[in-house]
Amino acid sequence: MSGLLGRFEIRWHGRGGQGIVTAADLTATAAILSGYYAQSIPTFGTERRGAPVIAYNRIDRQVIYERSPVVEPDAVVVADPHLLINPKPLIAGLKSGGYLIVNTAKSVDEIRGIFKRDDVKIATINATKLAMDVLKAPIVNTAMVGALISATKILSLDPVIQAVKERFPSRLVEPNVQLIKQAYELVKVS
Amino acid sequence: MRVVGEVRALNGDEAVAYAVRQCNVDVISAYPITPQTIIVERLSEYVANGEIHTEYVNVESEHSALSTCIGAAAAGARAFTATSSQGLALMWELLYVASGLRLPIVMAVVNRALSAPINIHCDHSDSIGTRDSGWIQFYVENSQEAYDTVIQAFKIAEHPDVQLPVMINLDGFYLSHTLENVRVLPDDVVSGFVGFRKPVKVWVPYLGREVPAVLDGYTPISLGIIALSDYYYEFKMMVIKAMEKAREVIKEVNKEFSELSGRAYGDGFLTHYGVDDAEAVLIVMGSAAGTVRYVARELRRKGLRVGVIRLRTFRPFPYEELTKLLKDVKAVGVMDRATSPGAYGAPLFNEVRTALYDCECRPVIVNYVYGIGGRDLSPHTVKELYSDLLEIAKGKKPSSIVRYVGVRS
Numbered sequence: 154m155s156g157l158l159g160r161f162e163i164r165w166h167g168r169g170g171q172g173i174v175t176a177a178d179l180t181a182t183a184a185i186l187s188g189y190y191a192q193s194i195p196t197f198g199t200e201r202r203g204a205p206v207i208a209y210n211r212i213d214r215q216v217i218y219e220r221s222p223v224v225e226p227d228a229v230v231v232a233d234p235h236l237l238i239n240p241k242p243l244i245a246g247l248k249s250g251g252y253l254i255v256n257t258a259k260s261v262d263e264i265r266g267i268f269k270r271d272d273v274k275i276a277t278i279n280a281t282k283l284a285m286d287v288l289k290a291p292i293v294n295t296a297m298v299g300a301l302i303s304a305t306k307i308l309s310l311d312p313v314i315q316a317v318k319e320r321f322p323s324r325l326v327e328p329n330v331q332l333i334k335q336a337y338e339l340v341k342v343s
Numbered sequence: 344m345r346v347v348g349e350v351r352a353l354n355g356d357e358a359v360a361y362a363v364r365q366c367n368v369d370v371i372s373a374y375p376i377t378p379q380t381i382i383v384e385r386l387s388e389y390v391a392n393g394e395i396h397t398e399y400v401n402v403e404s405e406h407s408a409l410s411t412c413i414g415a416a417a418a419g420a421r422a423f424t425a426t427s428s429q430g431l432a433l434m435w436e437l438l439y440v441a442s443g444l445r446l447p448i449v450m451a452v453v454n455r456a457l458s459a460p461i462n463i464h465c466d467h468s469d470s471i472g473t474r475d476s477g478w479i480q481f482y483v484e485n486s487q488e489a490y491d492t493v494i495q496a497f498k499i500a501e502h503p504d505v506q507l508p509v510m511i512n513l514d515g516f517y518l519s520h521t522l523e524n525v526r527v528l529p530d531d532v533v534s535g536f537v538g539f540r541k542p543v544k545v546w547v548p549y550l551g552r553e554v555p556a557v558l559d560g561y562t563p564i565s566l567g568i569i570a571l572s573d574y575y576y577e578f579k580m581m582v583i584k585a586m587e588k589a590r591e592v593i594k595e596v597n598k599e600f601s602e603l604s605g606r607a608y609g610d611g612f613l614t615h616y617g618v619d620d621a622e623a624v625l626i627v628m629g630s631a632a633g634t635v636r637y638v639a640r641e642l643r644r645k646g647l648r649v650g651v652i653r654l655r656t657f658r659p660f661p662y663e664e665l666t667k668l669l670k671d672v673k674a675v676g677v678m679d680r681a682t683s684p685g686a687y688g689a690p691l692f693n694e695v696r697t698a699l700y701d702c703e704c705r706p707v708i709v710n711y712v713y714g715i716g717g718r719d720l721s722p723h724t725v726k727e728l729y730s731d732l733l734e735i736a737k738g739k740k741p742s743s744i745v746r747y748v749g750v751r752s
Contacts, residue, residue, distance in 0.1 A: 174520075181522045182352035191352070193522035197378075197463065219637035220517050220630050221721050316352070 157189060161307050162223040163210040165297075166243055167232035170202040172294030175320070176232070177208035179298050182316035183308050184212040192217055205236065212307065228252040228305055232297050234259075234281070237267055244268050252305050254340070256280040256293050261343040276304035276342040283339070287332050295329040299336030310337060345605055346532050353525040355518030356381035358486040359425065359451045359511070361525075362493035364389050365533035369420035369540070372400035372411035377463045378515040379427040379453040386423075405430035409437040409450075416446035417566055419557035421497065421540040424448065427515060428455035431469045435476075441508045442477025442582055444567050445556075447500030447540070448508040449493065450478075454629070454680075455515040456716040464717020465515040467629065471657070471681040471690050477582045479509040479589055480658040482628040484614075486525045488655075489513045491606055494528075497537045498596045504588040506543060516717065517630040528604060536603060586659050593656060612661035614653045617643050618668050621650030623732035626665075626695055627678040628654045631713070631720050635678070638725040649729050657691070662698035669699060673736035675706045676728055680714045688745045707735050710745040718749050 163180065167173035174195040181193035194209040209223040225246045234257045236243060247253060249272040255264050258279050265275050280296035295317065302308045314330050321329060353361060360382045363371070371390070375383045390399040398420075400411045405426050412422035426434065431452055441448050452470045456462040470480060479499065483489045489511065496509040513519060528536075542555040547564055554562040570578055590612075597611030608614055614632075617639050618624055627635050632653035639651045652668060654661065669675060677696075679689030686693065692710035699708060711728055714720050728748065735741050 178352075178522050185350060185352040185524050190524050191522075193352075193354075195516070195520050197516060197520070217523075218633040218640070219722055220521070220633045221719055224721075319352075 157212060157214065157307050159214065161212045161228070161305075162226045163212075163228045163230065163301070164223050164226040165208040165210075165230045165232065166236055167206050167294075168202075168236070169204045169206050170292075171206070171232050172292050173206045173208050173232055176230070176294035176298050177210050179295070179313065179316045179320060180210050180301065180308070181212070182320060183302075183312040184210075186312040186315050187308055189214060190217050192220075194220075194222070196222070226251065228254060228301065230297050230301055231255045232280070232293050240267050244270060247273055249273065252276060254278070254297065254300050254304055256297060258282070261341055274304070274342055276300060276340050278336050278340045280336060283332055283335050287328050287335070296332045296336040299333035300340040303337040303340045304342045310334070344603070346528055346603060348526045348528040348604065350524055350526050352522050353486055353490070354381065354520050354522045355486040355489045355513045356453065356520070357385055358490040358525045359493055359513070360385035360389070361527060362490045362533070363423050364395055365528070365530050366494060366497050366537050367421060367534055367539050368395070368397050368423045370398045370400060370412065370415035370422045371424065372402055372408045372415070372422070373424045373426065374402055374405045374408045374430060376405070376427045376430040378455060378519040379425050379430070379451065381519065382425040382451055382453070405433040406437065409434040409441065409448075412448045413437060413441055413444065413446055416441075416448050417444060417558050419540065419542045419555060419559065421501070422448045423450070425451040425453070427453045428457055428469045431473065432457060435473070438473055438476040438478060440567065443578065445506040445582070445585065446508060447497070447506055449496045449500055450508065450510050451489075451493065452510050452512045453515045453519045454512050462716045463515070465517055465680070466715050466717065467512070467680040468682065470510060470512045473510070474658060474690065477507060477586065478658065479505075479507055479586070479593075479656070480512060481509070481656055482512045482654065483518070484630060484632045484653060486518055486521070486523050487606070488608060489518060490525055490527065491600060491604065491608075494533055494537060495596045495600050499589065499592050501540050502592045503543050505585055505592050507582070507585050507589060512629065514630040526604075532603070536600070590659050593659075608655050610664065612654070612656045612664050614655065615650065615668060616640070617648075617650035618652060618672070619650075620648055621672055622648045622736040623674045623676070623729060624650045624652060624669065624672045625676045625678055625725070625728060625732070626652045626654065626691070628657065628691065629680060631678065631680065634720055634722055635725050638722050638729065642726070642729055647729070647733065649733070654691070660694055660698070662694075665695065665698050666702050669706060670702060670704055672706050674732040675699075675708045676711050676732045677708060679710060679712045682712055682715060692745070707741060709735065709741050711748045712746070713748040715750070720749070724749060
């Protein structure tokens with residue numbers, strides 16, 4: 154079992170159609186398969202492709218009682234590089250020592266230059282390119298889950314792959330498992 | 344015999360559908376509406392995949408969905424439907440038909456605000472509006488309880504002393520779309536627990552014997568024919584009495600289920616935390632209870648004497664249990680996720696205040712309306728409510744008896 158000491162909270166930022174809610178669901182499912190308590194909380198508005206979307210995870214060794222949006226996440230995942238235009242809401246509340254995991258072709262240093270936070274770890278992955286190569290579509294959710302668990306070490310690969318098998322139609326399992334493994338290997342953290 | 348079952352990652356809607364799949368349901372008829380849609384999707388998948396031998400009747404509206412369930416249940420079937428908000432509003436006249444005909448239909452209502460303006464998020468105005476329709480009403484706190492309560496609901500509804508429809512309310516999005524740990528029982532265990540529907544029997548003079556009280560061509564009877572001022576009142580009285588008898592059955596089934604699964608929800612009517620020595624207690628229904636309990640635990644660790652009561656049943660209303668619990672409490676805050684324009688406070692507040700009117704130690708009771716149209720209830724806000732109540736417990740006069748929390752002025 155990977156190292157989860159107490160509570161770990163995640164906030165996902167993406168846009169409608171990228172599968173952010175599914176990414177949070179996969180993460181919670183993998184956490185539950187790992188023996189933890191977990192929540193995956195989507196936010197919904199008027200659903201349309203391209204609109205900014207936020208989802209949350211809570212993972213804990215203890216029962217989770219509260220049901221409200223995560224305000225001070227341990228990790229923030231930015232699934233769409235275009236969201237970097239407005240960095241303020243992305244970094245809001247991210248704990249000191251936390252993780253910022255970004256889908257981008259830019260380097261870790263360039264991303265740090267945008268957010269100007271020295272007290273957080275930054276991880277980069279070009280998930281859009283990986284997804285285009287493997288899925289032939291810019292659906293980056295599974296790649297970002299791979300990058301998240303690799304950077305933070307909160308969960309190991311096996312339960313995540315098991316979660317994909319449980320929640321995806323069978324024809325989508327293999328390419329997504331491949332994507333997760335690639336992102337897991339290729340993510341750069343500093 | 345205790346069965347542990349396996350842990351799965353399910354959202355509230357999936358948990359409801361999973362339970363329905365295991366409950367030997369004969370007929371499902373439902374119309375999709377956000378945030379209930381996942382229930383309908385999963386159930387139609389189960390039927391399409393041949394996982395259950397249930398008749399799934401596609402309809403063009405919620406009015407027809409409940410009508411179909413009424414027809415099926417009147418013919419002796421175990422029937423299930425699910426809806427939200429406008430869908431429940433469209434079912435309105437059939438709600439009274441279902442209870443008046445004493446049909447043990449089970450319905451999941453995924454709570455959502457009513458239009459206008461259009462809103463897809465959670466409040467309880469849809470189901471609270473139907474409180475007088477003669478349906479048993481449960482409000483669940485999490486997906487686990489949604490799963491457990493569906494299983495219990497068939498047993499309660501079909502009990503010979505009850506024969507009333509049951510509504511299981513779960514908060515839209517907060518539960519319906521939030522994935523979390525749910526421990527599910529094996530199919531055969533649930534099937535054994537709920538069994539198959541056994542219609543009650545009635546004495547039919549012209550046949551000269553007892554026959555099942557169902558529409559059946561071999562022993563023809565009529566259901567729901569006209570009863571004017573001569574008999575209508577007696578029929579209504581039977582619904583009232585059945586609702587009273589449901590109290591004992593809810594308690595029994597909660598106990599039986601806990602012996603099977605290890606999970607009990609208090610005495611079946613309410614759960615509570617920290618109330619024994621509390622000065623200030625919040626009363627709440629639905630998923631917000633989790634956030635309130637989280638704050639109450641935090642405050643109690645700091646030595647503050649606060650508690651929370653989470654009502655699981657709104658109909659029948661557990662007034663005796665509440666009175667017993669609140670006898671030494673000084674300040675009570677009733678949290679309503681519904682409004683009643685023009686009333687002195689919202690519906691749950693009125694109910695609690697009425698229950699405590701005869702209580703010797705009359706606590707100060709205030710009303711906190713919250714979460715309307717999905718407005719979030721943060722732990723920070725709950726802390727404010729507790730500090731307000733603790734001051735009232737110390738003798739401060741409440742600034743107002745009815746407070747609308749978290750609304751722009």
